[in-house]
Amino acid sequence: MAKITEVTATRFRTISRMQSDSEGHGHPGPPSPSTMALLTVRDDEGDVGYHLTSPQYVTVEQVEGYVRPALMGKDPLARESLWRALWHQQRNSYGRLPDRTISAAEQALWDLTGRKLGLPVWRLLGGDRDRVPAYGSIMCGDERPGGLSTPDEYATFAEKLVAEGYRAVKLHTWMTPVSFAPNVAMDLKACAAVREAVGPDIALMLDSHHYYSRIEALELGRGVERLGFAWMEEPMNEYSMGSYRWLCDQLDLPVCGPESVAGGPQSRADWITAGACDILRIGVDSGPGIGPTLKAFHLAEAHGMDCELHGGGAGALAVLSVVSNTRWYERGLLHPDYDYDQPPPHLHSIVDPFEDGQVLLSHAPGLGVDLDLDYIVANRVPEPEAR
Amino acid sequence: MAKITEVTATRFRTISRMQSDSEGHGHPGPPSPSTMALLTVRDDEGDVGYHLTSPQYVTVEQVEGYVRPALMGKDPLARESLWRALWHQQRNSYGRLPDRTISAAEQALWDLTGRKLGLPVWRLLGGDRDRVPAYGSIMCGDERPGGLSTPDEYATFAEKLVAEGYRAVKLHTWMTPVSFAPNVAMDLKACAAVREAVGPDIALMLDSHHYYSRIEALELGRGVERLGFAWMEEPMNEYSMGSYRWLCDQLDLPVCGPESVAGGPQSRADWITAGACDILRIGVDSGPGIGPTLKAFHLAEAHGMDCELHGGGAGALAVLSVVSNTRWYERGLLHPDYDYDQPPPHLHSIVDPFEDGQVLLSHAPGLGVDLDLDYIVANRVPEPEAR
Numbered sequence: 001m002a003k004i005t006e007v008t009a010t011r012f013r014t015i016s017r018m019q020s021d022s023e024g025h026g027h028p029g030p031p032s033p034s035t036m037a038l039l040t041v042r043d044d045e046g047d048v049g050y051h052l053t054s055p056q057y058v059t060v061e062q063v064e065g066y067v068r069p070a071l072m073g074k075d076p077l078a079r080e081s082l083w084r085a086l087w088h089q090q091r092n093s094y095g096r097l098p099d100r101t102i103s104a105a106e107q108a109l110w111d112l113t114g115r116k117l118g119l120p121v122w123r124l125l126g127g128d129r130d131r132v133p134a135y136g137s138i139m140c141g142d143e144r145p146g147g148l149s150t151p152d153e154y155a156t157f158a159e160k161l162v163a164e165g166y167r168a169v170k171l172h173t174w175m176t177p178v179s180f181a182p183n184v185a186m187d188l189k190a191c192a193a194v195r196e197a198v199g200p201d202i203a204l205m206l207d208s209h210h211y212y213s214r215i216e217a218l219e220l221g222r223g224v225e226r227l228g229f230a231w232m233e234e235p236m237n238e239y240s241m242g243s244y245r246w247l248c249d250q251l252d253l254p255v256c257g258p259e260s261v262a263g264g265p266q267s268r269a270d271w272i273t274a275g276a277c278d279i280l281r282i283g284v285d286s287g288p289g290i291g292p293t294l295k296a297f298h299l300a301e302a303h304g305m306d307c308e309l310h311g312g313g314a315g316a317l318a319v320l321s322v323v324s325n326t327r328w329y330e331r332g333l334l335h336p337d338y339d340y341d342q343p344p345p346h347l348h349s350i351v352d353p354f355e356d357g358q359v360l361l362s363h364a365p366g367l368g369v370d371l372d373l374d375y376i377v378a379n380r381v382p383e384p385e386a387r
Numbered sequence: 388m389a390k391i392t393e394v395t396a397t398r399f400r401t402i403s404r405m406q407s408d409s410e411g412h413g414h415p416g417p418p419s420p421s422t423m424a425l426l427t428v429r430d431d432e433g434d435v436g437y438h439l440t441s442p443q444y445v446t447v448e449q450v451e452g453y454v455r456p457a458l459m460g461k462d463p464l465a466r467e468s469l470w471r472a473l474w475h476q477q478r479n480s481y482g483r484l485p486d487r488t489i490s491a492a493e494q495a496l497w498d499l500t501g502r503k504l505g506l507p508v509w510r511l512l513g514g515d516r517d518r519v520p521a522y523g524s525i526m527c528g529d530e531r532p533g534g535l536s537t538p539d540e541y542a543t544f545a546e547k548l549v550a551e552g553y554r555a556v557k558l559h560t561w562m563t564p565v566s567f568a569p570n571v572a573m574d575l576k577a578c579a580a581v582r583e584a585v586g587p588d589i590a591l592m593l594d595s596h597h598y599y600s601r602i603e604a605l606e607l608g609r610g611v612e613r614l615g616f617a618w619m620e621e622p623m624n625e626y627s628m629g630s631y632r633w634l635c636d637q638l639d640l641p642v643c644g645p646e647s648v649a650g651g652p653q654s655r656a657d658w659i660t661a662g663a664c665d666i667l668r669i670g671v672d673s674g675p676g677i678g679p680t681l682k683a684f685h686l687a688e689a690h691g692m693d694c695e696l697h698g699g700g701a702g703a704l705a706v707l708s709v710v711s712n713t714r715w716y717e718r719g720l721l722h723p724d725y726d727y728d729q730p731p732p733h734l735h736s737i738v739d740p741f742e743d744g745q746v747l748l749s750h751a752p753g754l755g756v757d758l759d760l761d762y763i764v765a766n767r768v769p770e771p772e773a774r
Contacts, residue, residue, distance in 0.1 A: 077506075078515035080709045117504050119464075124511075126678065128465035269689035273660060291513065295685035302656035302686040322467045 001075050002116075006042035007068040007105075009058035011035055012379040014346045017338060022177050025140045028147070028338040036346060038376055039067075041108040043076045049112025050371060052346075057100040060383050066097050067105045076112050083109075083291055087264075099262070099288035106289030107315050107367065114366035120318075121290070121367050127321030131358040135168035135205065136161040137332030140175050141190070147337055151186070151193035157336050158194040158202075167357045168203035168230070168328055169194065175209050182209035184216050188223040195227045203327075205256075207233040214243050218250060225253035230327075231279055231308070234259055244276035254278035259310045264288060265296040272303050283310030290315050294323070301325045314351045314367040321361060329359050346375050388462050389503070393429035394455040394492075396445035398422055399766040401733045404725060409564050412527045415534070415725040423733060425763055426454075428495040430463045436499025437758060439733075444487040447770050453484050454492045463499050470678055474651075486649070486675035493676030494702050494754065501753035507705075508677070508754050514708030518745040522555035522592065523548040524719030527562050528577070534724055538576040542584035544723050554744045555590035555617070555715055556581065562596050569596035571603050575610040582614045590714075592643075594620040601630050605637060612640035617714075618666055618695070621646055631663035641665035646697045651675060652683040659690050670697030677702050684710045699746075701738045701754035708748060716746050733762050 014036050019029030037055040042048045058067070070085045086102045114121045122130070138157060141148045148154060158169050173190050174181035187208050195204060206224050217235035224232055231254040236243050238258040248255050256279040261267045264287055271277050280300040287293035293309070297319065300307040306325045309316050312332070320329055331352055334340055343350045348370040352359045362368025401423050406416030424442040429435045445454070457472045473489045501508045509517070525544060528535045535541060545556050560577050561568035574595050582591060593611050604622035611619055618641040623630050625645045635642050643666040648654045651674055658664050667687040674680035680696070684706065687694040693712045696703050699719070707716055718739055721727055730737045735757040739746040749755025 075515055077510050077513065079513035080711070081515050084711060117506075119504075123464050126464065126466035128462055128468050265685065265689035266691060269686075269691075273690075295689060298652065298682035298685040299656075299689040302652035302682060303660075304653060304656075324467070324471060 002043040002045040002047065002077070004041060004071045004074050004076050005044045006040065007063065007071050008040050009055075009063045009383070010038045010040065010376060011055050011381045011383055012038065012346065012376045013381055014344055014375075014379065016344070017342075023175065025175055026333060027139065027142050028335050035381065038371070039063075039104045039108050041071060041076065041105070041112055043112065045116070047076070047112050047116040049076070049108040049110065049115065049366065050369065051104045051108040051111065052369060052371070053100065053104045057098060057104055062097065062101045066093070067101065071105065076109055076116075079106065079109050079113070079291060082106075083289055087288075099264075099286050103285050103288035103315075106291060107284070110290050110315070110318070111366040111369070118365050120361065120363055120365060121314075122318040122321035122361055125294070125318060125322045127318070129321045130361045130363065131355075132317065132320045132329045132361070133167070133327065133357055134329040134331040134352070134354060134359045135170050135203065136164075136166040136334050137170045137330045138172055139333040139335040139338070140172040141178060141181070143178055144337075148335060151189040153336070154190045155193035155197035157334075159197045160336070161334065162198050162202055165354065165357045166202075168205070169198065170205040170207060170330070172333070173206065173208045182212060184212065184220050184223075187220060191224050191227050191229065200228060203230045205229060205231050205233070208235050210234045210237060210260075212236055214246055217243075217247055221247060221251045221253050221255070225251060229253060231256040233257060233281065241271060241274050241276045244271070245274050248275055248278060256308050257281050259283065259286070262286075264292045265299050268296050269299055272299070272305065278305075280305055280307040281310055282307065284313065284315035284319065285311060290318055293319050297323045297325060312352055314362070314369050317352065317359065317361050318367065331359060343370075346372050346379075348372050389430040389432040389434065389464070391428060391458045391461050391463050392431045393427065394450065394458050395427050396442075396450045396770070397425045397427065397763060398442050398768050398770055399425065399733065399763045400768055401731055401762075401766065403731070410562065412562055413720065414526065414529050414531075415722050422768065425758070426450075426491045426495050428458060428463065428492070428499055430499065432503070434463070434499050434503040436463070436495040436497070436502065436753065437756065438491045438495040438498065439756060439758070440487065440491045444485060444491055448483065449488045453480070454488065458492065463496055463503075466493065466496050466500070466678060469493075469496060470676055474675075486651075486673050490672050490675035490702075493678060494671070497677050497702070497705070498753040498756070505752050507748065507750055507752060508701075509705040509708030509748055512681070512705060512709045514705070516708045517748045517750065518742075519704065519707045519716045519748070520554070520714065520744060521716040521718040521739070521741060521746045522557050522590065523551075523553040523721050524557045524717045525559055526720040526722040526725070527559040528565060528568070530565055531724075535722060538573070538580035540723070541577045542580035544721075545581040546584045547723070548721065549585050549589055552741065552744045553589075555592070556585065557592040557594060557717070559720070560593065560595045569599060571599065571607050571610075574607060578611050578614055578616065587615065590617045592616060592618050592620070595622050597621045597624060597647075599623055601633055604630075604634055608634060608638045608640050608642070612638060616640060618643040620644060620668065628658060628661050628663045631658070632661050635662055635665055643695055644668045646670065646673070649673075651679045652686050655683050656686055659686070659692065665692075667692055667694040668697055669694065671700065671702035671706065672698060677705055680706050681710070684712060688712045699739055701749070701756050704739065704746065704748050705754065718746060730757075733759050733766075735759050
């Protein structure tokens with residue numbers, strides 16, 4: 001039985017073509033320096049697993065304080081108890097051990113296990129789909145002409161996505177700090193323009209401003225219900241499960257959630273019991289991890305319910321290979337001014353290549369993230385001192 | 388990617404030291420000829436998986452009609468879609484494709500995968516417990532003096548189990564056709580005698596006659612509640628979920644179920660939502676299979692609930708290695724006149740050796756069932772003609 005001998009996070013400089021607005025929503029930007037981190041878990045048999053993430057989720061405090069103590073000296077295959085050891089510490093971390101940190105550690109263990117056994121993680125899980133249907137997930141709206149600043153610009157971009165092969169498209173509409181957001185009428189104009197442009201046979205979904213009132217959310221829901229949308233996400237703060245039950249009770253339109261709620265599969269069981277969603281939602285980041293994300297799919301399946309994954313990436317694809325109570329992979333975020341298919345300099349190729357409406361899964365052992373380790377080592381930056 | 392090239396069921400003669408009464412309950416009997424079956428799944432890379440079962444679950448009709456067509460030519464690692472193909476056929480089989488047939492096929496796939504990758508199935512699943520706490524599960528009562536014919540005989544046997552190292556014991560009390568069964572008062576006398584004999588620190592559980600009325604079930608539940616039992620199982624027909632909700636609403640004693648209900652994790656989600664059980668129950672046989680059994684554990688975990696496995700065996704042990712929302716492995720059934728530790732002639736050793744209150748898991752690749760293949764081949768009997 002192997003033992004974990006190394007748990008390290010390498011910070012490195014790379015180039016990003018995205019920039020964040022004052023509320024953290026991403027928009028296209030000029031290529032500019034950015035910092036990423038690679039979590040590395042190695043064992044005494046020489047096997048290694050990686051997970052690429054933001055440096056804020058593998059800080060010195062998080063790695064030294066939680067991840068390394070939980071993993072060092074342990075069997076790297078003992079994913080369940082290693083995950084649980086971290087999960088149990090989250091409560092007393094008071095925010096210092098976020099879901100994304102736990103997920104990074106768990107995904108690195110999966111990557112190591114797949115590499116050790118010479119199998120892609122999706123095959124280890126018992127999956128057999130090596131291509132999964134994807135929807136084009138459009139970035140939040142903006143105020144840049146020729147970008148996503150008007151309903152017509154959404155319509156033009158959605159038409160382009162359909163021409164590229166997408167059979168499903170999701171809109172993120174305008175969020176603050178956009179000057180005219182939030183605005184139910186504008187959201188509905190964008191949705192109507194997109195429906196008009198792509199016709200009745202393309203599945204459409206909406207993820208809007210997350211702080212509408214119940215009344216606004218119902219108005220928005222009725223509007224996209226009439227437009228034949230496949231679902232709506234998070235029009236209100238997800239801290240109020242009661243508001244979502246109220247909304248679900250009235251709409252035929254499926255409400256998909258929760259995305260942002262803590263507690264992984266457990267809080268999601270409460271949402272199902274409360275009737276606060278029609279389609280369950282979880283992400284491999286908030287699962288946290290591939291294992292708990294699968295548990296949420298199993299929970300939904302037992303209740304006769306679909307689950308739709310929040311966000312993409314190799315972990316998401318591994319899950320989607322094996323589950324059947326789902327429809328799509330979320331590919332994006334996409335924008336007219338952003339070349340999604342161009343890999344960042346630290347990857348040889350992107351993780352989710354697209355063809356004929358589907359994303360192709362890697363057959364490489366592990367999670368199949370095509371890292372340029374030479375680039376990462378060459379661009380390493382020192383870790384900041386622990387506080 | 389390997390392809391399945393062989394799916395066969397081998398019927399063979401062996402020796403049983405159990406016999407069934409007129410209602411199918413097992414009791415010790417003299418060694419006598421018996422027929423068992425070995426389901427074999429082989430792939431074009433030369434890997435093989437086995438599952439040992441009763442010939443009634445791998446009949447010519449079941450293997451030729453369902454299992455072989457679903458598996459032949461397929462990737463043996465694609466457990467989820469192979470399982471689902473069988474599961475979807477169950478509805479239209481009108482009883483011809485029982486859970487135990489699907490489970491046999493699924494467990495053979497797990498055994499093959501573990502052997503192919505050189506890992507025990509519990510390690511493939513991410514588990515790390517190689518010993519799990521076990522309760523001694525006492526056989527149904529009988530009318531044989533010196534067996535389990537009186538409350539005192541239960542007490543004497545329970546004391547012996549505790550002396551052997553068990554820290555938990557479950558009684559199956561008297562079922563029809565025993566002349567004085569069903570009888571709530573006798574059940575409670577047996578439970579009280581056992582509690583008196585083993586003292587307050589041994590966990591006790593009860594599985595009684597399954598056709599008591601609501602009123603009788605409540606009387607029985609109140610009785611074992613006063614005796615500090617850990618749970619009660621199936622005192623009533625499990626077709627009535629409403630009866631179980633009625634019972635759960637009144638008892639502090641945990642009610643554990645359902646055991647016999649069809650529908651795997653899905654019906655169990657309904658029991659949880661209805662409040663019809665306090666501890667969930669499923670077996671690898673009724674899961675059906677290791678994968679759906681894990682899904683039921685995930686369902687229970689998401690709802691903050693424990694799940695206790697029905698029945699033992701290698702598949703049960705693989706599940707118990709990885710899950711944490713459970714307490715015990717069910718070891719047995721045990722009886723004063725039955726040597727549980729003696730392997731049948733078709734096994735080199737039993738699957739669940741016991742030591743210090745725990746069962747030890749095999750570290751052999753696959754499910755770790757220690758088959759005597761020479762014996763099985765030498766005692767092969769021809770399959771009956773398909774009807």
